Amino acid sequence: MKKILVLFTLIFALGAVGCSSKDKVKDIPVEDIKAAINNENLLPLQPLSEVDAKEFYVFENIKDNITEGFALQAMINIKLQDVFVVKTDDVEKVKQAIEDYKKNALNMFAEGYGGPENAEAVSNSILESKGNYVYFIATPNAKDIESKILEVIE
Secondary structure, three states: OHHHHHHHHHHHHHHHHHHHOOOOOOOOOHHHHHHHHHHOOOOOOOOEEEEEHHHOHHHOOOHHHEEEEEEEEEOOOOOOOEEEEEEEOOHHHHHHHHHHHHHHHHHHHHHHOOHHHHHHHHHOOEEEEEOOEEEEEEOOOHHHHHHHHHHHHO
């Protein structure tokens, strides 16, 4: 009987540890994420175009699924610098909208003009989700920006 009790206790403990490692994130405003990125001067191309995600054309068909978010882009139209962070109730719809944008707009942009730096930023772009946050980064320093985003939300 003791062995069975110990076995159940062990199984319960392992299950609790396994479940606790899911996508735990802080519930913070996306403005805090944007401020952290800007405070670290991670976006070197200035000035920036800042658009509320609900008003950004990429999310036009899914804006009802967006709780809050932003899109930052370089206003220098030959240099790629895209950073989108969206808090959503449907991660997959937001990711699909960004995939469509990447396929239809960014790949043509990278191939059309802007040089190898833009093509590299597109090919090394990051589209990930953590909890109910989705982020997309297409910049030469995408990994640095992703680290800052994760630092803020985890």
